[in-house]
Amino acid sequence: MQPFKVYILGCGSALPTLRHNASSQVILIRDKMFMVDCGEGTQVQLRRSRINFNKLSAVFISHLHGDHCFGLIGLISTLGMLGRISPLHVYAPKDFFPILQQQLDLFCCGLEYEVVFHVVDTTKNDVIYEDKSLTVMSVPLNHRIACCGFLFREKPTLPHIRRDMIDFYNIPECQRNNIKNGADWITSDGDVIPNSYLTVPADPPRSYAYCSDTKYLPGLYKMIKGVDLLYHEATYCSENENRARLYYHSTAKQAATVALNAGAKKLVLGHFSARYDNEDVILQEAQTVFPNTSLADEMVVFDV
Structure with missing residues (x-):
């Protein structure tokens, strides 16, 4: 079976801590490598994980909060210094591209590779990337600004x-x-x-859903039904449900409910609030609803 892995580079929320980095993941599917979100410090995490920078073919940005995108211009600059010549594709909400273009013009003059922009409509559940072996779909979420998740799904293979x-x-x-x-x-x-x-028979197609910052969406499960591995933000425990609602985030119990209703095989929680010195309370709350739950952590790799 070809590899399908999720590398956690950062799983903290907006406020920096010494425990967690800002949001970023790398998804390896067969011979392709994608990044989802690129918070500050992502380059250092790439080094620590021993991932080859130049193997990244695309970056998917869920929304325009800094803890999910501040690291991208630095990564683009470093790829230029490493001699990249193949295009880097960036999928993001439309408002990101004027900002990114200004940064490119200021900090990355003379790049020897092309940064290709792809606008993602965060209100639609659409295929935004496709090749012969997989599709990536946008998954509309409900955050304070335009935001979506991403569903990576293998295509069926021959026997x-x-x-x-x-x-x-x-x-x-x-x-x-x-x-x-x-x-x-x-x-x-x-x-x-x-x-x-x-x-x-061929191996069954595998799938991974990345559900970034979002208020609890009771109908979210319908868009990720049957997913093998689900990453869902769990910024708070239920004792802070009012705070979660105020800031358009989810609790561990709510994330687990999405996983349960979706029929997911495994749930991974992340985007932890800086208020928690120990995320075991988040894990325990989720496991009362969905037992096969794990916590994200830097340098942990999940097999799909």
Whole structure:
């Protein structure tokens, strides 16, 4: 099975602390690498994680609060110093691009690679990126400003060839793609070997949902139904539910309710308020609703 991993670079909220960095993640899907949000300090976290900067093909920015985007111009500058020549694609709300262009003009004159802007409509649940192996969809959220999450989903793959059966019937290499696509095999004696004897089912497509800053959305689960791994902000415990509502954030219990209703396989919590010296209280609250819950933490890697 090809790798599908989520690297946590930062999982704190807006106020800097010594415990957590600002929001940023790297998603590795097969041979592609994407970044979701790029808070201050992300470059140092990339170094610590030993991720190759130049393998990043795109950055997805959920919204224009500084703890989710202040690090991007520094990253772009560093990529230039490292000799990048391939384009870097940036997906973000429309208001970000005039700001980013001003920063590029001021700090990044003479870049030898192109920064390609892609406007994301945060009000729509749409495919915003697609290639032969995956799609990325925007997931509308409810924050103080325009904000969306992102759903990374693999496309279905072809069945696996059964090597033992292929060798047994001496099926030539040139016929293997046909068999993967459902063809039977006819032997020299005219016997039909059903395709089901020659293949095993493909691995089920995997999916990862990143739900950034948001007030609790009871209907959010419908857009991420059946997701394998869900990252959902849990800035507060329920004792601060009024504060969560005021600042358009979620509690641990609310995040767990989304995971439960979505039928998610695993929940990861993040974007912790600086008021918590120990996030175990957040974890325990969520686990009363959705037991298969973990806390995000810097340098932790989750397999999807």
